[in-house]
Amino acid sequence: MAGITGSSLAVATAAHEGPPEAVGAARPGRRRAARRGDGRIASLFLAPALVGFALFYLYPTIRGVYFSFTDYDLLSPPHSVGAANYRYLWRDPLFWNALRVTLQYVVINIVSQTVLALGLAWLMFRLTRSVLVRVLFLVPWLVPNVAVGLLWLWLLDANLGFVNHLITDLGGSSQGFFTTPSLAMPTIAVINTWQYTGYTALLFYAGMLQIPGTLFESARLDGAGEVRTFTRITLPLLRPIMALVLVVSLIGSFQIFDTVSIDPAQGGPVNATRVIYYYIYQLAFTQFRMGYASAVAVTLVLILGVLTFLQLRLLRASRSDLA
Amino acid sequence: MSSQNEPAARPRRSAAFRPGRSAAWIVLIIALVVTLFPFYWMVRTAFTPAADLPSDTTSLWPHHATLINFERVLGLTSTQQDLAAGGSGATLDLLVSLRNSVIYAGLIAxxxxxxxxxxxxxxxxxxxxxxxxxxxxxxxxxxxxxxxxxxxxxxxxxxxxxxxxxxxxxxxxxxxxxxxxxxxxxxxxxxxxxxxxxxxxxxxxxxxxxxxxxxxxxxxxxxxxxxxxxxxxxxxxxxxxxxxxxxSTRVLTAALGIFLQQSPNTAPDWTGLMAAAVLAVIPVALLLVFFGRRLVESLNFTGIK
CATH class of the missing domain: 1.10.3720.10 (MetI-like)
Incomplete structure (x- = not known):
């Protein structure tokens, strides 16, 4: 999960560099090297990464696809079952349920997180350049998800939790945030929004710093208010960054796991929080149905691939209005 | 890294915007409180005796502050002491997990x-x-x-x-x-x-x-x-x-998960769990004190061209 979430850093960097080839191509040293070729020394430089990639990325990818066509319990060797896992998946109500609750989570999480982060970024951008403020907003992102999950289990505890004390003090009735089926998934979505909003806001904030100040200046001279400036200048010009951040957080959001797994309800109540990642985990490591778990994982990869593609098209990602 | 961009990007505000500006500051401060208060409550709970939890509910500082929860999760107390202070009596040695986490994260990094x-x-x-x-x-x-x-x-x-x-x-x-x-x-x-x-x-x-x-x-x-x-x-x-x-190889996050599983479902050992969570957050806090500026600036790499 973390790997995907964090990759926005580099993506954001790449978006602003222009074609990387242009940087060194014109240098004489580079041309000399091109004639000579660096094949031998390159293989030395690449050796550790290549070994790591081959063993722990490429090989498991191929093997994962292979597992998905087998019956495999981790003890006896896998034996082929053709497309049976995929046929089973099509009829598996738990799979569709997992997809449904994951989507519910993703929608609540992404919408609330993006809106709040945009607002927060705009506030910071207009009010302060303080590093301290930014560092403080980054804290929840740096804390292990498991600790965050524990913390909110405690804050939202039905009997002793601080939030329920607040609610009852204000005259409301105590809520079982994790034990009420209709509340459990939204609760977890909001917890993750709480954890990632600051980080996302900092990415947006960085994007806002990129917008030439002269644009804001002329908007002001033309008499545009805060709202108009935000909707007519900031939002459109932020689109490339926003597209990348959205793609990356969407992929990350689909992989919600840690907060769900720390919840003692184990995917409950009544399957309400058995998200797809957790379902895969349970299939593989508590039921030892590695083959079927792999089939669900392959399906997840395909879904994410299609979603990313669609999203990038829809948001016309890498084209900037500044260019 | 991005400092050369900042003056240019900083928009000038007209005097007419002042009241809106204070309102905006208030919203920002509320956002900060929402972000940070849960961590304060984590620390506050970690210093609270388990027996006080039902009565001492919303005061900002525990009535009888104690270190017993930290001693328990670090494995410094006996089983009887642990049970008396609201623990499950399960042996918990977060010091080892802390060490494992440091080795794991350090070596990989x-x-x-x-x-x-x-x-x-x-x-x-x-x-x-x-x-x-x-x-x-x-x-x-x-x-x-x-x-x-x-x-x-x-x-x-x-x-x-x-x-x-x-x-x-x-x-x-x-x-x-x-x-x-x-x-x-x-x-x-x-x-x-x-x-x-x-x-x-x-x-x-x-x-x-x-x-x-x-x-x-x-x-x-x-x-x-x-x-x-x-x-x-x-x-x-x-x-x-x-x-x-x-x-022997359990890292801190895994220890937290296992600690919760061992804790009774009906009455979790909240004070112990929060003390353990504080231990998982302290290194993060240290990191921010020493490298906070570097970390936030890595999020706007825009200056590197």
């Missing part, structure tokens, strides 16, 4: 950053057949969700007999992640090559250029990516839980 810097350098500076194709394959791996490779990786580590061992724990992330290679390649591409070329003219080979020029000159970004890698490794949960659940 240092080794992975170094090996990925080598690969990033090769992709950015060297010319060889199939370079762009290979790099494309690396980038595509960024799109694969970790659980997909985690299942076969677990099968592999299991067949090697590495379950419950440190090498099993660190193997998949020690040599590379596609992200770090991608990040460092982009970064090296953005750095001028003059000094390296001068070194080449002085007869330095590629390895010497990398070791003597590239690494020292780019110390800042390398530390940054190392820090980010360390934070991710620190947050890792599922893999360490699967591969190293036993006390």
């Amino acid at each position: 240092v080794a992975q950053t170094f090996f990925c810097a080598m690969a990033g350098y090769a992709f950015a500076r060297l010319r060889f057949r199939g370079r762009d194709l290979l790099f494309g394959v690396f980038v595509m791996a960024l799109m694969v969700p970790p659980i997909f490779t985690m299942l076969p990786n677990f099968a592999l580590v299991k067949s090697l007999g590495w379950i419950g061992s440190f090498q099993g724990l660190i193997a998949p992330s020690l040599l590379m992640t596609p992200f770090a290679v991608f990040f460092l390649r982009q970064f090296f591409l953005s750095v001028p090559t003059e000094v390296e070329e001068a070194a080449a003219l002085d007869g330095a080979g590629r390895w010497l250029q990398f070791w003597r020029v590239v690494l020292p000159m780019n110390r800042g970004p390398l530390i940054t990516i190392g820090l980010i890698t360390a934070v991710w490794a620190w947050k890792d949960y599922l893999w360490p839980l699967l591969v190293g659940p036993d006390q």
